[in-house]
Amino acid sequence: DGGITQSPKYLFRKEGQNVTLSCEQNLNHDAMYWYRQDPGQGLRLIYYSQIVNDFQKGDIAEGYSVSREKKESFPLTVTSAQKNPTAFYLCASSFTGTGTYEQYFGPGTRLTVT
């Protein structure tokens, strides 16, 4: 999984609770991304960050929050406002600049909210 770690692999929470998913990379990548994967759907971008202390909303940011205090870390908080939080969450990272760089994905966290 190319130097990107996500923890935990499985996470269970009760409805109404906030939960934070961890993502760390040691690839010296500037950009980091969070995706959500649901059965039968393509990956959907939640948030991305191209530089420390800056991040942008993706296509489905509602009910999620992120921070980027360090280059290596990009945690995702799933808040109680997210209506359907149960999903497989993937973190990715890449270089930025001219040209299009490959995104390297972490192993994912499967979140189940009951």
Added chain:
Amino acid sequence: KNQVEQSPQSLIILEGKNCTLQCNYTVSPFSNLRWYKQDTGRGPVSLTIMTFSENTKSNGRYTATLDADTKQSSLHITASQLSDSASYICVVTLQTGANNLFFGTGTRLTVIP
């Protein structure tokens, strides 16, 4: 509208057989197209990348083709193995913008002995 469509949605083949997966896209302006392999419960891993000027790229038993005129790509798997069982995702990148990746829904391949 920028879209990536893959077919078939799922496929079952016998070990040792060949198969071809399809990807059609309407993404423009096109930069490149990648095929990713995603094992169950794992993150996707890149197999190949092709730019506008490339029409074939191989990675071992995997061969990807690209027809930029018809906006179609295929991934051909030769002499399939049980370990090829996975989802294969086509990803098309726009030339500009930070949020510039478009993902297909994937083809779920199952190789049976």
